[in-house]
Amino acid sequence: TxxxxxxxxxxxxxxxxxxxxxxxxxxxxxxxxxxxxxxxxxxxxxxxxxxxxxxxxxxxxxxxxxxxxxxxxxxxxxxxxxxxxxxxxxxxxxxxxxxxxxxxxxxxxxxxxxxxxxxxxxxxxxxxxxxxxxxxxxxxxxDNQTFGMAGVREFACFLKEIWDAQKIRTRLMDCVESAGFAKQAPEEVDRLLHMVVVGGGPTGVEYAAELHDFLKDDLEVWYPELADKFRITLVEALPNVLPMFSSQLIQYTESTFKQNKIEVLTKTMVKEVADKEIKVMDANKNLVSIPYGLLVWATGNCxxxxxxxxxxxxxxxxxxxxxxxxxxxxxxxxxxxxxxxxxxxxxxxxxxxxxxxxxxxxxxxxxxxxxxxxEGQNKKITPFEYSHQGSLAYIGSDKAIADLPFLNGNVSVGGVATYVFWRSVYISNMFSFRNRFLVVGDWMKSKVFGRDVSR
Ligand code: FAD
Ligand code: NAD
The missing domain is CATH 3.50.50.100 (FAD/NAD(P)-binding domain)
Structure with a gap:
């Protein structure tokens, strides 16, 4: 059978x-x-x-x-x-x-x-x-780019593979549960609930956006005593996040992050990584310590x-x-x-x-x-030509941004309708019907029951 x-x-x-x-x-x-x-x-x-x-x-x-x-x-x-x-x-x-x-x-x-x-x-x-x-x-x-910086591989989480996502998830919930531990010192609660993302490219931005949704929709509901202590900071060395998107969408992303209380530190470069804090060179060239509970490292490829x-x-x-x-x-x-x-x-x-x-x-x-x-047929091999179909990114609170080639120009759109478009593009790009079925099911499940907050 x-x-x-x-x-x-x-x-x-x-x-x-x-x-x-x-x-x-x-x-x-x-x-x-x-x-x-x-x-x-x-x-x-x-x-x-x-x-x-x-x-x-x-x-x-x-x-x-x-x-x-x-x-x-x-x-x-x-x-x-x-x-x-x-x-x-x-x-x-x-x-x-x-x-x-x-x-x-x-x-x-x-x-x-x-x-x-x-x-x-x-x-x-x-x-x-x-x-x-x-x-x-x-x-x-x-591979993940670390610039050979000591401590990155040891203390930070990357976001490239399945095991990275699992590690981030476990560390996040560990931080939350430890912050709620009996008689935890207030400054330690603040550190544990400070989630720092390094790199304002699409990986860092999309992760910060998903984390914001999880904090707002689920963690603040299940951990009301910690609700006002959660903080997300995004650290980016360049003057703005998402340099590959149009200036209009960069502004839209940065203002959405501001509304969502995600602190964006631009012109700020991470210089040192230790187990509980990072040291950054800020926009005024001062070396500043930032304590963290969870550190996600998304500074590109090598x-x-x-x-x-x-x-x-x-x-x-x-x-x-x-x-x-x-x-x-x-x-x-x-x-x-x-x-x-x-x-x-x-x-x-x-x-x-x-x-x-x-x-x-x-x-x-x-x-x-x-x-x-x-076989003797007359064929010609032509060089590879790339055809850009546009760029999309999720920025949190059911909003996405899209830079799309249109006629001979470019269309930049952002918002809730773009998020529906983002979802439909990703679903249609999945390789199998099985994956599509499972992802749509997961979206429905998290809408109806909320996200699972177990470790
Ligand atoms: P990969 O997809 O990384 O595949 C590499 C493969 O090689 C893996 O199977 C790996 O196990 C295997 N491998 C590694 N070492 C060896 C070895 N020594 N021997 C044999 N096999 C080996 N791009 C977009 O266009 N749109 C997006 O929305 C988007 N979102 C992203 C979100 C995240 C979080 C990340 C991390 C990336 C995203 N990207 C996106 C980028 C995209 O994932 C990469 O550009 C893409 O995966 C590159 O494809 P690849 O086949 O070169 O490498
Ligand atoms: P990225 O290279 O796009 O961005 C890395 C960012 O980290 C840069 O902006 C860089 O200035 C910053 N950075 C580097 N060192 C730093 C430091 N010490 N301190 C602070 N900031 C520092 O990397 P990514 O976001 O991981 O993306 C990798 C590739 O995957 C890109 O090509 C990207 O387009 C693609 N991707 C696309 C999507 C999407 O289309 N939605 C999503 C994820 C990734």
Whole structure:
């Protein structure tokens, strides 16, 4: 019965049972894809597995819909609702896609092999091996930028992965419960309930916005004795938050934050991070201490160790420390048959899901054309062209902002209607019906019952 139900699910989804997929064909070339994020999944969805054997190596056996990750830190959305197992994604394919839950630790472009390490806690007798490739697609994303500042990794929380959202959630509730502990000193209550976000880019702004909603809608209701003590501060080194948005939307965001009592410290740069306080250089160049309970660090991206290792190996061609240099066809400079897409590259576009998705789709079409050209067909491979579809961000109290390209200009809108638009765009961009169903369910659940305040 269980088997029949399981198989039924495949039929409902209109997908293939893994046993119905063709096996690897030794006569076909093998494409190894590193990563299971936006770039990799967009490539995997479009690559024609009749032409190639495809293998995926990633320490995560799921895709993560990052735009809704800030909502997971406060329980508006459940984490599993924005995760999609990689095997669900590849079951559409005509040929079986091999998946190894492991980290690629080295790339040797001369022997065309990669070294991989099993990352699971429970390992078999083999946990390190090498794998050959004909073509390699790097879609490994980026690391959190810390500028090498001591204390950041130890005391702050990032917001990039599932475990980051879980850690933020646990620390937040720990701060709240500790603040309510018997005979807690008043200055300690103030510190514990001070939530500091570093970085006024979209990650920092969206997190501060979600945190505000959680405090207002739920925590102040369940912890009335602490209600007037909660504080949120956003620290940004530049003169304003969200530099990629129009000045009108920057102003709108800053005034919404003011109304929502989120303190925004611009022209303020974090210089030191300790366990209970940060030291910042303020706009007047004074070094000031800010005590905190929860510290969220969102100061952008830097290359992952694997990208740095490859760049060092082919340093004559890789001259930027900020990411892998690729040409207009996504080919890695200095490494034949290696391609790179998304946040791991250094390109003229911002590192966004939008860019990674378009690059993944483009690269799959390049591989399609290469296969047709090998068959003797007359095909031309054109360079990648990015088409910007606009920028969106949630700013709290059911308001969002949107900068949208319109005719030859730009439209900047913000407010509650934009929030409805924000929701519909994200829902329609989710990869599966299953994810959409779960996220809409979570939105309804948190509206009806409120957010869960358990640890
Ligand atoms: P990722 O999606 O990060 O995927 C990288 C993959 O590589 C992961 O599966 C990782 O496990 C794997 N990997 C890492 N190291 C290795 C290794 N050594 N070997 C093999 N695999 C490896 N962008 C937007 O356009 N709109 C948004 O609204 C938006 N919201 C965001 C919200 C948040 C909170 C964050 C953090 C980002 C947001 N972004 C948004 C940016 C977007 O998530 C990234 O630009 C996008 O994820 C980049 O895709 P990618 O495939 O390059 O990397
Ligand atoms: P970011 O690079 O966009 O912003 C980081 C901010 O941190 C910058 O404004 C920088 O001035 C500030 N900063 C750096 N060091 C600092 C310091 N020591 N003290 C104070 N401030 C400091 O980074 P992000 O917000 O993590 O976003 C990363 C990428 O993901 C971007 O390309 C972004 O567009 C994308 N993203 C998009 C969305 C969206 O479209 N809604 C949401 C999240 C992320």
């Amino acid at each position: 269980v088997g029949a139900i399981g198989y039924g699910a495949y039929e409902i989804y209109g997908k293939r049972h893994p046993l119905e997929q063709k096996p690897f064909d030794p006569k076909k070339r093998t494409v190894v894809v590193l990563g299971s994020g936006w770039g990799a999944v967009s490539f995997l969805k479009s690559i024609n597995t009749d032409d190639y054997n495809v293998m995926v190596v990633s320490p995560r056996n799921y895709f993560l819909f990052t735009p809704l990750l800030p909502s997971c830190t406060v329980g508006t959305i459940e984490l599993r609702s924005i995760m999609e197992p990689i095997r669900f994604i590849t079951q559409h394919k005509s040929r079986n896609v091999k998946f190894y839950e492991s980290e690629c630790t080295d790339i040797d472009p001369e022997s065309k092999t990669i070294s991989i390490t099993d990352v699971s806690d429970i390992k078999g007798s083999v946990s390190n091996t090498t794998v050959p490739y004909d073509y390699l697609v790097m879609a490994i994303g980026a 290359p992952r160790p694997l990208a740095r290792k490859l760049m060092a190996r082919i340093k004559e061609a890789q001259t930027s420390p900020r990411g892998i240099l690729v040409d207009d066809y996504m080919r890695v400079a200095g490494a034949p048959d290696v391609y790179a897409i998304g946040d791991c590259t250094f390109s003229k576009y911002a590192p966004t899901a939008q860019v990674a998705t378009q690059q993944g789709l483009y690269l799959a079409s390049v591989f399609e054309n290469l296969a047709r050209m090998e």
